[in-house]
Amino acid sequence: MKRFMDKMAAFIDTGIFVAIHNSRDQCHEEAKKLGEKAINGVFGKLYTSDYILDEVVAFIYKKTDKPVLVLEAIDFIQNSGRIDILHVDSSIFASAKVCAEQYPSLKLSVTDWTSVNLMIENKIVKILSFDSDFDKLKTIDKFSRISRIPK
Numbered sequence: 001m002k003r004f005m006d007k008m009a010a011f012i013d014t015g016i017f018v019a020i021h022n023s024r025d026q027c028h029e030e031a032k033k034l035g036e037k038a039i040n041g042v043f044g045k046l047y048t049s050d051y052i053l054d055e056v057v058a059f060i061y062k063k064t065d066k067p068v069l070v071l072e073a074i075d076f077i078q079n080s081g082r083i084d085i086l087h088v089d090s091s092i093f094a095s096a097k098v099c100a101e102q103y104p105s106l107k108l109s110v111t112d113w114t115s116v117n118l119m120i121e122n123k124i125v126k127i128l129s130f131d132s133d134f135d136k137l138k139t140i141d142k143f144s145r146i147s148r149i150p151k
Contacts, residue, residue, distance in 0.1 A: 008043075008044030008045065009043075009044045009045040009046070009047065009122070009123070009124045009125075009126065010038065010043035010044060010045075010046055010047070010124065010126040010127065010128050010149070011046075011047045011048065011049075011115055011118065011119050011124050011126070011127045011128070012038065012046060012047070012048045012052070012083065012127075012128045012129075013048075013052060013112075013115060013127055013128060013129035013130075013131060013134075014052050014055040014056055014059060014111075014129075015027065015031075015129055015130040015131060016031050016034060016035065016128050016129065016130065017031075017048075017052070017056045017060075017073055017076070017077065018031075018056060018059045018060055018063070018073075019031030019032075019130065020032055020035045020073075020076070021056075021060055021069050021072055021073045021076070022060060022063055022064055022069065024063075024064075025063070027130050030150065031130075034128055034149070034150065038082070038128060039080060039082050041082075043126060043128065043149070045084070046080075046082050046083045046084065047083065047084050047085075047086055047118070047119075047122065047124060048077060048083055048084075048085055048086070049085065049086045049087065049088055049114060049115060049118055050085055050086070050087050050088060051088050051111045051114050051115070052111070052115065053074070053077055053078075053085060055111060056073050056074075056077070057070050057073070057074065060073050086118045086122065088114045088118070092114055092117045092118055092121065093110075093114060095113075095117040096110050096111075096113035096114040096116070096117050097110060097113070099113040099116065099117065100113050103140060105136075106133060106136045106137070106139075106140075107133050107136075108133055108134070108136075112131070112133070112134070115127065116134075116137065116143060116146065119146060120142075120143075125145050125146055125147060126146075126147055126148075126149055127146060127147075127148050127149070128148075128149050128150075129148050129149075130150075131148075132148070134146070134148045135148055135151075
């Protein structure tokens with residue numbers, strides 16, 4: 001396993017993007033502030049994944065029924081110039097499936113596990129997420145360096 005090294009990088013989870021682009025989301029204001037900090041470099045290099053992009057599209061459309069917001073979110077992620085989109089390949093997916101089977105008590109989705117495995121592969125230790133289930137990673141030694149922002 002690769003060692004975690006890049007303290008100046010962060011992975012952005014679905015909920016942050018959804019809340020930024022949905023003014024009715026209870027986390028909208030906090031997400032906008034986090035997003036602004038992220039784009040301005042406070043958290044270092046930014047990453048997300050193709051699986052997260054897919055979730056963002058599905059959630060925003062389902063919650064708002066406004067295709068224009070979906071397009072704005074896609075444009076924000078793809079064209080910010082600050083966010084690299086990592087791709088889930090068969091190896092990452094297989095690792096995610098194994099993690100889901102090994103750690104069911106953590107209640108992370110397979111997509112969440114793909115994010116965790118991409119973070120490990122790319123030596124990313126911070127995740128911007130409103131999903132407190134990521135905090136449970138601290139209980140597993142090999143994931144214990146991953147920390148969630150905001151707390």
